[in-house]
Amino acid sequence: MFFVDTLEFEGLGNRSYLVGGPRAAVAVDPPRDVDQVIAAAAKRGVRIAYVAETHVHNDYITGGPELARITGASYLVPAAAHVSFARTPVADGDTVTVDEGLVLRALATPGHTPHHTSYVLEEDGRGAAAFTGGSLLIGTVGRPDLVEPRLTEELARAQHASAHRLADELDDEVPVLPTHGFGSFCSSSQAEGEATTIGQERTANDALTLDVDTFVAEMLAGLDDVPAYYAHMGPANAAGPAPVDLTPPGRADAGEIAARLAAGEWVVDLRSRTAFAEGHVAGSFNFEGDGKLATYLAWLIPWGKPVTLLADTPERIADAQRELARVGIDRPAAAATGDPAAWIREGERLASFPRARFADLAEVRGRGEEVVVLDVRRDSERAAGHVEGAVHVPVHELYGRLDEVPSGTVWVHCAGGMRAAIAASLLDAAGRAVVAVDDGFDAAREAGLTVTRP
Numbered sequence: 055m056f057f058v059d060t061l062e063f064e065g066l067g068n069r070s071y072l073v074g075g076p077r078a079a080v081a082v083d084p085p086r087d088v089d090q091v092i093a094a095a096a097k098r099g100v101r102i103a104y105v106a107e108t109h110v111h112n113d114y115i116t117g118g119p120e121l122a123r124i125t126g127a128s129y130l131v132p133a134a135a136h137v138s139f140a141r142t143p144v145a146d147g148d149t150v151t152v153d154e155g156l157v158l159r160a161l162a163t164p165g166h167t168p169h170h171t172s173y174v175l176e177e178d179g180r181g182a183a184a185f186t187g188g189s190l191l192i193g194t195v196g197r198p199d200l201v202e203p204r205l206t207e208e209l210a211r212a213q214h215a216s217a218h219r220l221a222d223e224l225d226d227e228v229p230v231l232p233t234h235g236f237g238s239f240c241s242s243s244q245a246e247g248e249a250t251t252i253g254q255e256r257t258a259n260d261a262l263t264l265d266v267d268t269f270v271a272e273m274l275a276g277l278d279d280v281p282a283y284y285a286h287m288g289p290a291n292a293a294g295p296a297p298v299d300l301t302p303p304g305r306a307d308a309g310e311i312a313a314r315l316a317a318g319e320w321v322v323d324l325r326s327r328t329a330f331a332e333g334h335v336a337g338s339f340n341f342e343g344d345g346k347l348a349t350y351l352a353w354l355i356p357w358g359k360p361v362t363l364l365a366d367t368p369e370r371i372a373d374a375q376r377e378l379a380r381v382g383i384d385r386p387a388a389a390a391t392g393d394p395a396a397w398i399r400e401g402e403r404l405a406s407f408p409r410a411r412f413a414d415l416a417e418v419r420g421r422g423e424e425v426v427v428l429d430v431r432r433d434s435e436r437a438a439g440h441v442e443g444a445v446h447v448p449v450h451e452l453y454g455r456l457d458e459v460p461s462g463t464v465w466v467h468c469a470g471g472m473r474a475a476i477a478a479s480l481l482d483a484a485g486r487a488v489v490a491v492d493d494g495f496d497a498a499r500e501a502g503l504t505v506t507r508p
Contacts, residue, residue, distance in 0.1 A: 055076075056073060056074065056075050056153075056156055056175065056182065056183075057073065057074060057075075057079075057098065058071055058072075058073045058183060058229075058231065059071065059073070059094050059098070060231075061085065061090055061091065061094065062236070063085060063114075063380065064236070064237065065345075065346055065347055065349065066114055066238060066346075066349060066377075066380060066381070067234070067235070067236045067237025067239070067240075067241070067346075067349075068083075068085075068113070068233055068234055068236065068238050069083075069231075069233055069236060070082060070083050070084050070091065070233065071083070071185060071231055072091060072094045072095060072098070072102075073152070073175055073183065073185070074098070074103075074152055074153055074156065075100075075152065075154060075155070075156045076100070076153065077100060077101065077153055077154075078100055078102075078153045079095055079098065079100045079102055079103065079104075079152065079153075080102070080103065080105070080106055080127075080130075080150075080158055081095075081102055081104070081105045081106070081127070082106050082107075082108070082187075082231075082233070083106075083107060083108055083111070083116070083118075083185075083187060083233040084105060084117040084118055084121050085114065085117050085380055086114070086116060086117040086120075086295060086298050086380050087117065087298055087300065087376050087379060087380065088117035088121040088124065088298075091117070091121060092121070092124070095125075101125070102121065102125040102127045103127055103152060103153075104127050104128050104129075104150055104158065105118050105125075105127045105128070105129050105130065106130040106144075106158065106173055106185070107129075107130065107131045107132070107135075108132075108170060108172060108173070108185065108186070108188065108189075108233060109132065109135065109166060109167045109169060109171065109188060110131075110135050110136075110137065110169070110288055110292050111288070111291050112167075112201075112240060112284045113234070113238055113239065113240045113281070113284055113287055113381075114287060114380050114381055115287060115290055115291060115295045115379070115380060115381060116291050116295060117295070119139055119294050119295060120295070120297045120298070128142045128150070129141045129142055130142050130150070130160075131144065132144060132145075132160075132169040132170070132171040133169075134168065135167075135169045135292070136292060137291075137294065138292060138293050138294055139294035144171060145160065145162070146161065146162035146171070147159070147160065147161075148160045155177055155178050156175065156176070156177055157176045157179075158173050158174070158175055158176075159173065159176055160173060161173065161174055161184075161220070163186065163187075163189040163190070163216035163219065163220065164209065164212040164213075164216060165188075165195065165196065165209050165210070165213030165214075165215075165216045165217075166187065166188030166189060166195070166196030166197070166198065166200075166209070166213065166234075166240070167188070167201055167209075168201065168205065168209065170187060170188060170189055170196075170216070171187075172184060172185060172186045172187060172189050172190075172216075173185045174223075174224065174228075180225075181224045181228050182228065183228060183229050183231055184220060184224055184231065184252070185231050186220065186230055186231065186232045186233075187232060187233045187234070188232070188233060188240055189216050189220065189232070190216070190217050190221075190230055190232065190255060190261070191232045191234060191235035192230070192232065192235050192245040192246060192247050192248075192249075192250045192255075193243075193245050193246050193247065193250070193255070193258050193259055194235060194241055194244070194245050194260070194261075195217060195241075195242055195259070195261050196213070196232075196235075196240050196241060196242060197239075197240060197241065197242040197273075197277055198212070198213055198242070198273075199274075199280070200280065200284060200288075201288075206274065207270060207274065210269075210270045210273055210274060211266055211270055213242075213261060214261050214266045214269050217255075217259065217261035217262055218261070220252065221255065221256055221262055224252045225252065225253075226251060226252050226256065227251055227252070227253060228251060228252045229249070229250070229251055230250045230252060230254075230255060232245075237346070239278065239279075239281050239284075239349070242276070242277060243273075243276055276434070278432060278433075278434050279432055279433070279450065281349060281352065281353040281450070282352075282353050282354075282357075282450065283352035283357065283381055283382070287381070290382055298379045298384070299379075299384065299385060300372070300376055302368070302371070302372065302375075302389070303363070303371070303375070303385065303386040303387065303388055303389045304388050304389070305388065305389065305390060306362055306388035306390045307390070307396075308396065308397055308398050308399045308400075309399060310362075310388060311335060311362060311364075311388075311390060311397055311398075312398075312399055314360070314362050314387065314388065315335070315338070319359060319360045319361070319362065319387065320355055320359050320360070320362070321335060321337065321338040321339070321361075321362045321364065322338065322339050322340075322341050322351065322361055322362065322364065323335070323338045323339065323340050323364045324341065324342065324343035324347070324363060324364065324365040324366075324370055324371070325340070325343075325364070325365060325394075326344070327342055327409075327471060327472065327475035327490065327492065328409070328492075330475065330479065331406060331408070331409050331475070331490055333394055333395075333404035333406050334404055334405055334406070334479075335364065335394065335398055335404065335405070336398075336402075336404075336405040336482075336483070337483045338364065338479070338483065339476070339479045339480060339483060340475050340476060340478070340479035341476060342472060342475065343365060343370050343373060343374050346472075347377055347378070348377045348378055348381045348383075349381075350450070350473070350476060351378065351383070352378070352381040352382070352383060353450045354449070354450055354452075354476070355383075360387040361378075361383065361386055361387060362387050362389065363375070363386045363388075363389045363390075364389070364390050364391070364394070365389070365390075365391050366391060367391055368391050370391070371386075371389045371391060374386075405482060407488050407490065408490070409489070409491075409492045410465070410489050410490070410491055411491065411492070411493045411497065411501070412467070412493045412495075412497045412498040412500075412503060413497070413501040414491075415441075415465050415467075415491060415501070415503065416501040416502045416503050418465075419503070420502075424462060425462060425463050425464075426445060426459065426460050426461075426462045426463065426464045426465065427441055427444040427445065427464075427465050427467070428446075428447065428459060428464050428465065428466040428467070428477065429441065429444040429445065429446045429467060429468075430447060430448060430452060430466060430467070430474060430476075430477040431448065431469055431473070432448050435469060435495075437508060438507070439505045439506065439507055440505065440506065440507075440508070441467070441498055441503050441504070441505060442503070442504040442506050445458075445459065445460060449468065449473040449476055452477050452480055452481075453480055456480065456481065456484050459481065459486070463487040463488070463489060464481055464486055464487065464488045465488075465489045465491055466481065466488060466489070466490060467493070467495070467498075468495075469494070469495045470493075470494055470495070471490075471491070471492040471493060471494075474490050474491055474492065475490055475492070478490035
């Protein structure tokens with residue numbers, strides 16, 4: 055018998071796996087904070103004998119080298135991957151014995167990257183689970199455009215072939231256990247569901263139901279924006295990431311917070327968008343700790359810019375520090391917790407701005423008031439319909455395009471409220487009058503606003 059433990063990283067939309075038998079296990083695509091994998095192995099009472107990477111990741115920093123160093127495990131990395139560290143190269147068909155009766159077989163599945171490799175766990179010679187990384191996902195596949203633009207179509211065709219190879223070699227009941235596809239931008243489209251099998255994918259996955267030309271054309275037409283920080287992940291992983299340092303950052307008082315803001319550094323408030331709107335340090339930005347913190351902060355922040363974190367509790371700071379380290383934002387410059395009133399100097403006041411619903415916007419427009427409506431959703435979302443007359447600047451571009459937002463009070467919205475809160479904080483920090491629309495986009499039409507297509 056074998057076990058599979060799934061480690062979920064909701065902020066990044068990824069999963070890692072620990073799989074093995076009674077005595078030994080292999081960790082697949084581990085996160086940078088490897089203590090979680092080690093704890094999972096300790097709970098099972100097994101030795102981590104192997105660490106396996108499906109590919110050089112573009113969306114997070116791997117913990118593979120550090121996990122292999124700490125545990126003494128063999129570090130399996132696709133042989134064709136260009137890396138600068140010692141590893142055990144694996145090629146198509148290579149096998150390792152994980153535990154008695156359990157063999158891990160490498161299966162070349164190029165497409166997400168040229169060297170992408172899936173791993174099939176075989177129990178007593180039969181395929182029992184497929185760890186597909188960024189190849190076959192739940193209802194979709196990994197995107198092929200993250201390596202090199204000139205290779206995108208070639209890799210898209212390779213994704214189609216790799217999906218078919220997995221389906222041809224594995225039985226219907228074999229579970230498909232991907233790394234990406236749970237909100238990650240490494241997925242070529244939004245995956246649906248939490249679990250799947252080869253048999254389910256045969257009937258539901260476009261890579262297995264469409265001919266290659268149709269599949270490639272539709273996938274390439276549907277590719278979404280690529281987070282800016284992805285450009286830094288591949289090189290960091292190929293070089294071999296440094297061990298993560300999760301020791302608490304130094305405490306910042308009101309004077310230091312003000313000084314860091316004056317120096318042009320980023321001060322990030324992790325509290326809820328409701329709490330931030332009610333009162334915050336002027337000039338700070340709101341990235342909710344419960345939202346997709348790592349994805350959006352890493353996407354927007356000028357790379358390498360020092361960041362100071364503000365939160366209700368030390369636990370929230372620690373959680374954020376861990377999540378940010380997964381994408382290479384190491385060591386916050388400082389942090390502060392507790393009452394926001396303590397984050398400002400004597401004589402200063404907390405800043406604030408109003409929140410509203412689409413119904414409030416409809417009422418304001420109905421009175422004939424001139425307001426700016428700013429839509430910060432992605433292009434693909436806007437293509438499905440937008441509020442008539444709304445200016446469009448995706449949130450990940452807004453920091454560099456603030457001067458394009460027309461003068462006047464800005465009512466900013468997204469699809470649900472989180473990104474609107476980020477955008478509202480950017481505008482507020484720039485001195486703009488802003489109203490954050492904290493509402494689902496479906497409510498716009500229900501409120502009587504005209505929703506049109508571009």
